[in-house]
Amino acid sequence: MARPLWKSIWRHVTLTHSELARTDAPCFKTFNGVALALLSFHGLGQARKFSTVMTKQADTSSLNAISSPWKPLRVSPGKWVAWLTLAVSLALSVAAWQMAKSSAAQEAREHFEFHTSEIKEAMSQRLLAYKEVLRGVSGFFYTAQPMTREKWRKYVAHLQVGKIYPGILGIGFAQRVPLNELAAHIRHVRAEGFTDYTVWPLGKRREYTAIVYLEPFHWRNQRAHGYDMHIDPIRRSAMAQARDYGKAAVSxxxxxxxxxxxxxxxxxxxxxxxxxxxxxxGTVAQRRAALWGYVYTPFRMNDLINGVLGKIERDVGIAIYDGAAITPQTLMYRDNAPRRSALFTDEVLHFEGHRWTLRFFSLPEFDKRINKQKSQLVLGAGVVISFLLFAMTAALASTRTRALRLAHAMTAASRESEARLQEVSSTLGEGVYMTDCGGNILFANPEAQRLLGWPEEEMRGRQAHALFHHHRADGSVYPVEACSLDQANPHAAAYVAEDVFWCRDGARLPVSVNSAPILREGKQTGWVVAFHDISEQLAIREKLNRTLSEQQAILETAVVGIAYLKGSEIAWANTKMGEIFGYSTEELKGLPLDATYPSAEEAAAGNRAVAAAFAAANEYSVERLAKRRDGALVWCHFNGRPVDRGKPREGAIWTAHDITERKLAEKALRDQQRDQQVIFDSVRAMIWYIDRDGKVLRSNRLAERYVGMAAG
Structure with a gap:
């Protein structure tokens, strides 16, 4: 009996302690959490009495067989099995402790690296936004000439620098002033009302770069009015880089x-x-000679970082150093750092040729979330369980039936847990969460946590709709009773649609979502929802629509009529085509091109000519009379080309240009020449019209009869 009993108990322990710790099985929690502790500290008799009472209350149907009198522990030949169980269990506990320790460290490192990359990306994107602001300012400067201080003030005020672009101290213009123009420059600025204005620091230099405009012109910015930035070597280096390369530069x-x-x-x-x-x-020398000045913006580093990272919930600190050296002299910004940080790393941020070194370190809030006690709990629990197994293996050598029933009850709960995890794991390639019938979250995979910004422990038990599906894409409130995700029909196919979720930080997350019911023996027990971020797809779609709109606008503003034919009918035409033939663009759709011929015979002949031209040269061009909607005839130049030379009837592009005025002018010219010839021939004298080379270009009839030959 000793060996089969040990196998049963070993199967029970290895199955339940690794799997059922995640389940809601009351019998396991009661027995494992309390009775086993009593077993360790108060002896086998106390543990047996407590576990028997609690397991009967928790699950009488599965454990009602555990009621036999307790038998004293007997020394049997199989006692060595208990010692072997203890040794193996302790070895497994040490291994589990090491794995838990490594897992906690890896999880903390991944979380730390995610936040560092998030902060670095936020800084990079904000600097790019500031560069685009300067590009807009430079464009305004060129188009608003002559520039005045009032224009500059209104433009910068319209930008709402302090509100929309936190961190910018102001937007200014610094003018390049050669030495021979310095006096005139000072007189010009003083004439604007700044009677004390001068370019400072004072001194004779080959050229100056004086701050002329700087808005908002508050007390702090007034301190820089007239300052010659060219005198400072650090500023001068950045200005020289911007001047020589024709792009933004950072000091x-x-x-x-x-x-x-x-x-x-x-x-x-x-x-x-x-x-x-x-x-x-075209060259550096030409750019130096053509330099007018600079638009620029000064930054105070603390204000900038607070503006960039103010809305990011941070548990990672940052120190920023100018260049590659990490010294007190190069330090530009630093969060209040703890005396010791669990994690830190150095990153490099390059912007417009300038380098910043970013040193990231974990803050106390981050260090507190590192589950340092998890591995210790695993080890402690493993030791307790190991000794429990030793005691159970020795004590229950004669109660094989009881152990098997207990193992069966816990195995059923384990299988239920495995089934739940299996249902979720089928869609782990995307963000996945699972809810009960009330929409309360039971599980969320790491991708769902990352996309939504919520850790699983804060999501579990909360209603999914109220947490991140509470508003529609247009910002209106989305009532939970109208939510499509929780209305999936258990007898229909899965619900698939594009929707909007709302992240923890309030950001809008467009998603493609798939919601399906969870069925257990024909009864619905909840939902599984899989989703992924489609922000990039929507951006591409918007760009495509914008491109199509631009192309449509180009076609609509063309000075010639343009039409696309499918077969012999117009599938699309621009406004100019409708104007030429007296139709609206909607009326042209479906209209056969034959309707533009004056007669059916001309239409048939024209179609044959088009087919022959497409087959021979892939293009047809003709000038002919065309019929308008009101029956009037106009001269048009038609040009057609098939989209696919081998299949011209599947699509062709046609253009039409109204040349009626040109044709009328040509006819008038021919009539005028005919009238002139009549007058020329009626003169009773011989007339020759001769060019400079002596060539006869024209003569009347009398002259031709006289010499016996015509002109030319």
Whole structure:
């Protein structure tokens, strides 16, 4: 009896302790959580009494056989099996401890790397947005000439810099001023009302780059008015790069002129060059000669980072260094760092040829979430379970039937858990979550957590619709009773549609969603919902629609009529084609091209000519009379080309150009020449018209009879 009993108990332990710890089986939780603790600390008799009572209350139908009197532990030849069980269990516990320790570290590293990449991407995208702002400002500068301070003020005020672009201290224009133009420049600015204006620091230099406009022109920015940025080597280097390459450039770490003695922050400046309009810019020398000045924007680093990362829920800190060196002198920004961080890494951010070194480190909030106790709990639980198995194996050597029934009850719960996980794992390639019949979340896979921004522990038990499906795409409230995801018919196919979910941070997430009911023995127990992000697909679709709209606009504004024919009928035509023949574009659809011929005979002859031309040269061109809707005839030049030369009736592009005025002019010219010839011939004298080379170009009839030959 010893060996079969050990096998049964071993099967029970290895099956239930690895699988049923995730289930809701009350018998397992009661027995494993309390009775086993009593077994370890208060002896076998106390544990037996407690476990018998609790398991009867939890599941009488599956454990009612466990009621036989407790037998004293006997020393049997199979006792060595209990020691073997203890050794193997302890070895497995150590292995599980190492795996849990490694898993927790890996999970923390992945979470940390995700947040660092998120912060780096947010900074990169914001800097690109600021560069585009400068591009827009440069375009305004060129188109709004002559530029005035009032125009500049209104334009920058319209941009709402402080609200839409947090972190920008202002938007300015710095003018290049050669030494011989310095006095005139100062007089011009003073004439605008700035009587104390001068270019500073004072001193004689070959050229200056003076700040002329800087909006908003508040007290902080007024401190920089007239400052010659060319005198600072760091600013001068960035301006030279922008000037020579004709694109945006970023300076190194500087102290802005706007700084006072309080809340001093590191700063930098982004420049975009302006060149004189019409000047050649093909070489560096030409760009240097054509330089007009710069549009630029100064940044205070703390304000910039708070503006970029203010809405991101962060548990990862950052320090930013100018260049590759990590020194106090190159430090531009740093979060309040703990004395020790569990994780840190260095990243490099390149922008317009300038390098920043980003040092990321975990904050206390992140370190607290690292499950350091998980591995310890695994080890402790493993040791407790190991000794429990040792005691159970020795004590239950004579109760094989009871152990088998207990194992059977726990195995059933394990199979239910496995079935649930199997249903979810079938769609793990996308974001997947599972709900009960009330729409409450039971499970969410890592991809769903990543897309929605919610960790699984905060999602579980909450209603999916209220959590992230509460509004429609247009922002209107989406009542839960109208939610299509929870209305999937258990007897119909799965629900598939494009929808919108709302992330934890309030961001809108367009998704393609597939919702299907979970059926157990013909009864619905919940839903499985799979979804994936379609933001990129929607962007491509929007770009395609915009391109089609642009092409449609081009065709509609063409000065010639354009039509697309399927067979012999017009499938589409632009507005100009309708104007030529007196139809609306809708009336032209389905109209046969034969309707533009004056007669059926001409239509038949024209169709034969078109077919022959398409077969021979893949193109047909003709000038002929065409009939309008009102029956009037107009001269038109037609040109047609099939889309597929081998199948001309499947599609052809035709253009029509109204040449009636040209034809009337040609006829008038011929009539005029005929009248002139009549007058010429009626003169009673011989007339020759001779060019400079002595060639007779024209003569009247009398002259021709006299010499016996015509002109030419």
């Amino acid at each position: 190194g770490k500087i102290k802005l002129m706007q700084e006072t003695g309080r809340d001093v922050q590191a700063g930098f400046v982004m420049y975009l060059p302006l060149y004189r309009q019409g000047a050649p810019l």
